[in-house]
Amino acid sequence: MRSGILVSLILITAICSCQKKDSTAPDPASVSINITSPASGQVYHSGDTISIDADVTYTSELHGYEVKIADTASGFVVYDDAQHVHDDHFNIHDKWVNTGTQATGLKLTLTAIVDHDGGGTEKNIDFEYQP
Amino acid sequence: MKHVLTILALTLSIQAGACDVCGCSASNQYLGILPQFQWNFAGIQYQHSSFSSVHPSLFEGWPDEHAQDYYNTIQAWGRYNVGRRLQVFLFVPYQYNIDHADTATSSSSGLGDISFLVNRIMIKDKGSAGGWGHQLIAGGGLKMPTGHHNGITTPDRLGLPNLQPGTGSWDFMINANYTLRHNKQGLNLDAAYTLTTANKDNFKYGNRLNAGLLWYYALKFKGGVSLLPQAGLRYQYTLHDYDNYRKKWLNEQSGGYLSFGDVGLQAYYKRLGIRLDCQLPLAQHYGNGYVNAKQKTEAGIFILF
Numbered sequence: 191m192r193s194g195i196l197v198s199l200i201l202i203t204a205i206c207s208c209q210k211k212d213s214t215a216p217d218p219a220s221v222s223i224n225i226t227s228p229a230s231g232q233v234y235h236s237g238d239t240i241s242i243d244a245d246v247t248y249t250s251e252l253h254g255y256e257v258k259i260a261d262t263a264s265g266f267v268v269y270d271d272a273q274h275v276h277d278d279h280f281n282i283h284d285k286w287v288n289t290g291t292q293a294t295g296l297k298l299t300l301t302a303i304v305d306h307d308g309g310g311t312e313k314n315i316d317f318e319y320q321p
Numbered sequence: 322m323k324h325v326l327t328i329l330a331l332t333l334s335i336q337a338g339a340c341d342v343c344g345c346s347a348s349n350q351y352l353g354i355l356p357q358f359q360w361n362f363a364g365i366q367y368q369h370s371s372f373s374s375v376h377p378s379l380f381e382g383w384p385d386e387h388a389q390d391y392y393n394t395i396q397a398w399g400r401y402n403v404g405r406r407l408q409v410f411l412f413v414p415y416q417y418n419i420d421h422a423d424t425a426t427s428s429s430s431g432l433g434d435i436s437f438l439v440n441r442i443m444i445k446d447k448g449s450a451g452g453w454g455h456q457l458i459a460g461g462g463l464k465m466p467t468g469h470h471n472g473i474t475t476p477d478r479l480g481l482p483n484l485q486p487g488t489g490s491w492d493f494m495i496n497a498n499y500t501l502r503h504n505k506q507g508l509n510l511d512a513a514y515t516l517t518t519a520n521k522d523n524f525k526y527g528n529r530l531n532a533g534l535l536w537y538y539a540l541k542f543k544g545g546v547s548l549l550p551q552a553g554l555r556y557q558y559t560l561h562d563y564d565n566y567r568k569k570w571l572n573e574q575s576g577g578y579l580s581f582g583d584v585g586l587q588a589y590y591k592r593l594g595i596r597l598d599c600q601l602p603l604a605q606h607y608g609n610g611y612v613n614a615k616q617k618t619e620a621g622i623f624i625l626f
Contacts, residue, residue, distance in 0.1 A: 207528065209560055211571035251570040256380045272380045276564040276572075303379045306574060 214250040216304045218311035222247045223300055228317045234288060236321035242284040246302045251276060254303045257284060262295035262316065293320045354509065354537060354551055354587060354596070363399035364594075364623025368392075371615045374608060388422040390483065394433065399623075408458070410438040416468065416486035429484040431469040438462030438494060451504050459497040466490055466520065489520030505539045509553075519566035527560035527576045535583065549587040555600060556580045559607075577607035579614050592625040 227243040234240055242257055252275060259269035269286045282300070296319050303310040369392070376386040396414040403409055414433035420426065440460030448454030468487020496513035512532040519525040535553035542548070557579045564570040585598035600617040607614060 207560060209571060210569050211573075212569040251564060251568070254379050256383075272378075272383055274379070276570070278568070301380070306377075306379070308379050308381065 212250055216309055217249070218302075218304050218309055220249050221252070221302045221304060221311045223302060223311070223313040225298065225300060225313060225315050228298060228315060230315050231317060233318040233320055235319075236289055236291075237287065240286045240288060242282060242286065242298065244282040244300055245279070246282070246300075247279040248302070248304060249278070250304070251278060252280065252302055252304060253306060255280070255282065256299075256301045256303075257282060258299045258301075259286065260297050260299070262297050264294075268296070288319055290319060291321055293318075295319075354535065354549060354585075359402065360625040361399070361401045362594075362623045362625050363397075364621055366396050366398065366596075366619060366621030366623075368394040368396070368617070368619045370617040372612055373615065374612045377611065384423075386423050388420055390421075391419045393417040393419075396433075406442050408438075408440045408442070408460075410440070410462070412436045414468075414486075418484040418486070420484055427484060429469075429486060431486040433468040433486045434464050434488055434492075435467045436462060436464035436492075436494070438496065440496070440498075448502070454502045455500060457497070457499045459495075461493060461495040464488075464490075464492040464494060464515070470520070488517075488526060489522065489524075490518050490526065492517045492526075507537055509533075509535045509537065519563065523563075523565045523567045525563040525566035527562045529560070530556075530558045532556045533583065545589075545591045547589045549589070551583075551585045551587070553583050554580065554603070555583050574609040574611065577605070577609070577612070579605045579607055581614075581617065585619075593622070594625065595622045596620065 223244060223246050225244045227241045228234070240259075244257075246252065246255060254272065254274040256270070256272040258267055258271075260267045268288070268290075271284060288296075296317055298315045298317070299312050300314075301310050301312040371392070372390045374388050374390065376388070378385050394414050394416055396412055398410065398412045401409045401411075413435050415431070416433045417428070417430040419428045438460060439462060440458045442456065442458050444455060444457040446455050466487055466489045468485070470485050470487035470489035493516040494513060495516070496511065498509070498511040500509045501507055510533070512530065514531075515529045517526045517528055533553060533555040535551050537549055537551040540548040540550075559576040559578075562572045562575040564572050580603045581600035582603050583598065583600045585596065587594060587596040596619070598617075598619040602614050602616070605614055
């Protein structure tokens with residue numbers, strides 16, 4: 191009986207040591223990014239709150255995202271946020287207030303990451319800032 | 322003395338969580354070497370462990386993030402004999418954990434996951450005086466999700482799921498413990514395995530094996546005082562976590578092995594006992610190499626009754 195118990199414990203341990211994994215190959219092209227705000231071509235003025243709203247979905251596990259807003263003239267990044275998220279879908283709701291003094295074009299880039307090597311896909315939205 | 326120490330060492334491993342490259346244990350406890358079978362006991366123990374980790378950035382232009390994590394557990398625990406062959410252990414931990422990252426410091430505290438064990442004495446051979454003796458106990462138990470747990474998604478945005486006092490999951494533990502004694506010294510070999518289940522967020526912490534080999538020597542003094550120095554090795558192997566167990570999203574940047582050199586001392590005066598223990602890492606590969614365990618220390622006091 192004693193040896194039976196010990197053998198059972200060893201078998202349970204061995205069985206529970208097997209780990210299955212999702213074998214879906216990373217495919218950045220199948221990531222769906224829907225940016226609902228800001229809208230393309232939308233114009234913002236000094237002190238306006240720019241809402242950054244987006245939905246991201248994928249067929250397997252996403253690992254994170256980065257939202258970046260850059261001045262299209264200078265390339266200077268004026269807003270940058272990155273987060274780890276482990277899910278096959280998530281929503282982004284961020285806010286940013288621009289207090290710049292010069293009119294310029296802005297580009298929002300949302301990058302969704304699909305693996306631990308930083309592989310991902312991105313979507314861009316161009317909008318305007320006129321103080 | 323009546324307090325001839327029949328040694329029972331029992332090591333438990335209670336799993337914890339992991340973010341991308343963590344997997345450090347938020348509650349990883351050891352009973353250590355305990356006095357003889359027939360006594361019940363109740364005690365308090367303190368455990369401290371620390372890890373350093375590097376979170377490689379997923380995003381271009383963002384630096385890797387470094388962190389120092391400190392895990393502290395104050396635990397009420399005890400053993401109660403039921404009949405001649407069964408022993409019941411109960412553990413009630415309180416956690417206080419701190420994360421010092423490059424960009425922020427966070428902490429979390431609260432009641433941890435309460436667990437219990439029921440062990441059966443399989444072999445109990447005291448042997449002749451001054452001769453050989455040995456004993457084997459084995460059994461299992463349950464860890465309950467009583468500790469505070471926020472879920473995975475929210476803290477994971479901060480990279481801090483390990484800091485939570487609770488895991489949110491029901492976990493099963495099995496263990497076996499063998500002691501061989503000759504005169505005043507002996508060897509103890511123990512192994513404990515934790516089988517985890519997914520919590521309500523479908524996050525599943527990796528199953529964990531914890532094993533140890535300890536040598537000890539019993540020194541008795543007049544007046545009912547005895548000392549028990551001990552030294553040995555400990556080994557811990559943890560499987561990968563699942564970010565989502567239902568979808569089989571395996572986090573291959575979690576889990577790994579840790580091995581420690583272990584030195585400790587116990588002191589007994591009549592029915593009062595204290596213990597100190599220190600473990601230093603010897604070799605390790607944890608969290609895909611991004612996590613480094615540092616020393617562990619433990620101290621406790623207990624009363625036999």
